[in-house]
Amino acid sequence: MQESSPRGGETPLTGLLRELTWLSLGIATLTSGVLGAGVPDSAPEWGVRALWYLLAGSVFVWLVAGVWWWALLAPPAPADSGDSRSGTRAKRLRRRLAALFPQRDGRPRIAVPLVRYVLVPVAVFVLLGALLAAPFEDACAPPTEIVVATTPDSEPAVEAVAAAFAEERAAEGGSGAAEPGERCRGVRVTVYAVDDGQRMRNALLGTWDSRLGPLPHVWIPDSTVEALMVRDALAQRGAGGAPTVAGEADGGSAAGAGGSADSPAATASPDGGAPLAQVTAIDVGEATRLTPLVLAVPRELADEVTGDDPDAVVVDDPYAALIEAVGPAGVRVARADPGDSAAAMLHTAFLYAANGAIAPGGELLDADRAAEIEHDLSLGLTAHSERDLVCQVAQHADDTVPVAALTTEAAVYEAAEGGTWRAACPEPADSGAELTALYSSELPVLDHPFVRVTGVRAGADARSARPVTEAPQLGAELRRFERYLDGFMTEYPPHAFDRPYREAGARPSAAGAYAGYRNEAGDGRVTMGIGSAPAQLPNPEGDPEAWRDAAGAVLDLYDSSQGSAALLLAVDRSSSMGTPNRKFDTALEEAAVLAQSAGPRDALGLWAFPQGRGAAAADAAALVEPANQTGRLVLRELTALAPDRESTPLREVVAEGAEALAAWAESRSGEEAPEGTGGGSGSGSGGGEEEGAAAAPVLVVFTDGVGEPAGGGLGAGETADRLDAAGVRVRLVAVGDETRRWGRVDPCDVAGLPGLAAHPLVECVPADADSPGEAALRVLGEARTP
Numbered sequence: 048m049q050e051s052s053p054r055g056g057e058t059p060l061t062g063l064l065r066e067l068t069w070l071s072l073g074i075a076t077l078t079s080g081v082l083g084a085g086v087p088d089s090a091p092e093w094g095v096r097a098l099w100y101l102l103a104g105s106v107f108v109w110l111v112a113g114v115w116w117w118a119l120l121a122p123p124a125p126a127d128s129g130d131s132r133s134g135t136r137a138k139r140l141r142r143r144l145a146a147l148f149p150q151r152d153g154r155p156r157i158a159v160p161l162v163r164y165v166l167v168p169v170a171v172f173v174l175l176g177a178l179l180a181a182p183f184e185d186a187c188a189p190p191t192e193i194v195v196a197t198t199p200d201s202e203p204a205v206e207a208v209a210a211a212f213a214e215e216r217a218a219e220g221g222s223g224a225a226e227p228g229e230r231c232r233g234v235r236v237t238v239y240a241v242d243d244g245q246r247m248r249n250a251l252l253g254t255w256d257s258r259l260g261p262l263p264h265v266w267i268p269d270s271t272v273e274a275l276m277v278r279d280a281l282a283q284r285g286a287g288g289a290p291t292v293a294g295e296a297d298g299g300s301a302a303g304a305g306g307s308a309d310s311p312a313a314t315a316s317p318d319g320g321a322p323l324a325q326v327t328a329i330d331v332g333e334a335t336r337l338t339p340l341v342l343a344v345p346r347e348l349a350d351e352v353t354g355d356d357p358d359a360v361v362v363d364d365p366y367a368a369l370i371e372a373v374g375p376a377g378v379r380v381a382r383a384d385p386g387d388s389a390a391a392m393l394h395t396a397f398l399y400a401a402n403g404a405i406a407p408g409g410e411l412l413d414a415d416r417a418a419e420i421e422h423d424l425s426l427g428l429t430a431h432s433e434r435d436l437v438c439q440v441a442q443h444a445d446d447t448v449p450v451a452a453l454t455t456e457a458a459v460y461e462a463a464e465g466g467t468w469r470a471a472c473p474e475p476a477d478s479g480a481e482l483t484a485l486y487s488s489e490l491p492v493l494d495h496p497f498v499r500v501t502g503v504r505a506g507a508d509a510r511s512a513r514p515v516t517e518a519p520q521l522g523a524e525l526r527r528f529e530r531y532l533d534g535f536m537t538e539y540p541p542h543a544f545d546r547p548y549r550e551a552g553a554r555p556s557a558a559g560a561y562a563g564y565r566n567e568a569g570d571g572r573v574t575m576g577i578g579s580a581p582a583q584l585p586n587p588e589g590d591p592e593a594w595r596d597a598a599g600a601v602l603d604l605y606d607s608s609q610g611s612a613a614l615l616l617a618v619d620r621s622s623s624m625g626t627p628n629r630k631f632d633t634a635l636e637e638a639a640v641l642a643q644s645a646g647p648r649d650a651l652g653l654w655a656f657p658q659g660r661g662a663a664a665a666d667a668a669a670l671v672e673p674a675n676q677t678g679r680l681v682l683r684e685l686t687a688l689a690p691d692r693e694s695t696p697l698r699e700v701v702a703e704g705a706e707a708l709a710a711w712a713e714s715r716s717g718e719e720a721p722e723g724t725g726g727g728s729g730s731g732s733g734g735g736e737e738e739g740a741a742a743a744p745v746l747v748v749f750t751d752g753v754g755e756p757a758g759g760g761l762g763a764g765e766t767a768d769r770l771d772a773a774g775v776r777v778r779l780v781a782v783g784d785e786t787r788r789w790g791r792v793d794p795c796d797v798a799g800l801p802g803l804a805a806h807p808l809v810e811c812v813p814a815d816a817d818s819p820g821e822a823a824l825r826v827l828g829e830a831r832t833p
Contacts, residue, residue, distance in 0.1 A: 190233055192234075193234060194237050194261050195265045197240055200432050204560055208560045208561070210236070212236060216524075234524045244269075244388060244389060246259070251277050251326050252326070254324070265499055266499075266500060268496065269388075269390060272598050275591055276595055285327065324503050324505045326500055327503060329501060330499040332496055332529055333496065334495060335494075335533070336494075336536070336544075336566070337567065337569075339585060340456075341455060343437050345483075346481040349579065351369075361486040363488065364487060375423070376448070380423075381450050382453040383435075384646055385601055395601045397489065397490055404416040405597060407597065411604070434461050436452035437459055441482060456563075456580065457564055486581060492584060535566065541561075542557070545571075611649060611650075614645075614650070615708050615745075615747065616641065617700050618638060620657075625691075634814070636820065642685070643678060650744075652671050654669055655670055657692050657693075667704070697752065705769065708775045745775070745778060745826070745829070749782065751781065751783035753783065774808070779803060780826065781795045793813060
């Protein structure tokens with residue numbers, strides 16, 4: 048018979064238990080949904096565990112709630128007459144518990160709604176949540192951190208295989224799995240790219256520059272030649288005595304943000320200041336993938352060399368064969384900076400040796416011949432990566448003078464397969480150009496070795512080297528990672544070198560990660576992606592030791608052959624630049640080519656004029672102050688400009704810009720050459736014995752010459768006086784092609800440009816919209832001349 052409450056109806060215990068039941072069922076439903084959505088790959092196992100925790104927790108919560116009601120909410124039992132010890136033990140316990148709480152009218156002072164609808168649900172959530180949280184407890188140890196540094200061209204491939212390695216280790220249970228077969232992230236691999244090869248080598252040979260990234264455990268350069276240059280320089284430095292940790296390079300330190308606890312970048316200096324690190328030893332491992340050096344050309348140019356013979360794509364000297372077929376004026380040859388790119392460095396070493404400038408061992412034979420080669424190559428274009436070079440080949444394939452690129456087979460494959468390395472790079476179908484490659488049996492291959500950083504000096508004044516791989520667990524994971532990458536070179540069939548294929552939602556896999564490259568047998572998807580590609584590597588044996596000496600000579604000769612330029616670019620953004628045709632676009636293209644072609648020794652700044660929007664505006668906005676290695680910053684600022692101003696303060700900008708450059712040059716007098724120059728034989732010391740001469744600064748103004756501020760602005764006479772006082776060369780890159788409508792084809796014959804160009808320090812350089820970049824390259828070449 049059901050017990051009735053004093054007020055009739057169901058007892059408080061019955062109502063409370065009913066509410067707890069519905070609340071528990073709701074929590075169970077919600078929890079099941081969360082479990083099903085969160086762990087779909089192991090739902091059966093997790094579902095059983097969750098059900099068990101749910102049932103056990105519900106029973107426990109109901110038991111606690113029942114005791115709570117019995118102690119606090121239930122009405123007291125009628126007092127027994129006479130003997131206070133009368134009644135059951137339960138009644139006596141209940142009376143004692145109830146006595147702890149003062150009562151009024153037979154009920155506790157605590158409001159029943161507050162207890163029932165706030166405290167009880169909170170207790171249910173807390174207790175049940177604690178029980179159900181057990182299946183989600185992380186039983187895995189923190190993953191081991193591996194940091195890998197590589198090049199921009201290699202970054203996608205290295206990231207893909209690193210992700211596949213981490214996934215495989217997780218499937219195996221990782222190094223931190225609590226139980227066999229449990230999925231734990233035993234290792235996490237961070238990959239980043241350094242786009243300046245010389246700066247990377249300098250960082251490994253000096254104080255680590257944390258602006259590049261955390262000090263890596265593994266370095267994967269493009270060529271073993273680079274690694275040998277660094278290894279030998281470190282050995283030579285160690286043989287000459289253990290140097291102390293150098294001061295910060297350019298303000299950098301070894302405190303690489305994002306470094307792991309096992310990285311020397313995380314080591315604090317003894318005095319509590321900024322930690323510094325200096326690499327003392329590296330271990331050069333085996334190749335991870337191969338790609339030959341090639342000359343990338345449009346199909347039409349290749350046919351001029353091969354005569355439609357597919358077997359003729361392998362020649363001794365592709366560069367010489369191309370020049371012989373089309374003549375020196377029939378093609379422009381592009382390459383990256385040899386200091387930044389291992390491919391460009393080895394291509395240049397081959398050209399120096401083939402033309403008698405250096406001996407095979409790197410000894411200088413004819414410096415004048417090397418200068419001639421550099422002069423010929425300087426007439427072409429430059430780029431920041433190998434894929435950028437191939438993009439330029441495609442973009443300029445229909446020009447009167449097409450472009451060929453000294454680059455790699457992998458970069459040509461990227462364009463042939465329509466890759467998306469850069470959104471600005473057109474696919475062959477878009478450009479109308481079919482790209483192919485010419486090979487050489489003498490050129491080396493890029494082998495992308497696995498290089499471990501094994502020694503480091505850490506601390507502000509550390510004297511003893513300590514290994515980078517402090518923890519045995521880290522060392523074990525690094526060895527596993529090295530074996531994992533090495534296995535792809537002998538794997539058959541070579542899945543990693545095949546076409547990449549990913550299903551939506553698929554886990555990371557190494558399949559297709561090396562598409563565009565070859566294994567040690569020369570196999571790979573690239574032989575089908577490039578129609579002219581030979582089935583076997585033309586020169587699989589290239590001796591890295593021999594090429595190391597030649598590469599060192601190249602860096603010395605290349606640096607000494609290049610002058611240094613200081614340029615301030617000033618872009619006219621008045622409304623007249625917007626119409627007609629594409630004057631403003633031509634100005635931006637010329638400025639962009641100049642910024643892309645500037646080397647590490649060149650200082651570059653950017654102004655835009657006018658700054659104000661009024662008709663009388665006679666000022667300029669300084670967007671980038673002149674400094675070394677600002678090309679990328681200038682490019683970014685150029686993309687934000689638009690021809691939306693009214694005034695054209697041309698004479699004011701010429702005078703003020705010349706004075707600003709003169710003051711900048713005076714403040715820089717006596718400073719050393721910027722870091723990143725020279726570095727012959729891998730010294731990385733910041734310069735060779737022979738430095739290129741510093742040239743006078745140049746103001747480069749991109750304008751159509753149309754318009755002036757309201758009121759006339761600065762007079763011609765005052766402009767001439769200020770130019771005489773500054774003594775700075777000025778180049779006016781004229782883009783005023785609208786004059787052709789009136790029968791005049793010279794953009795320099797517009798408005799005030801002829802008057803300005805009459806000054807001996809000023810020259811007008813016409814820009815051709817059909818050949819963007821030619822005027823800029825001419826200006827850069829002149830600016831580097833003292």
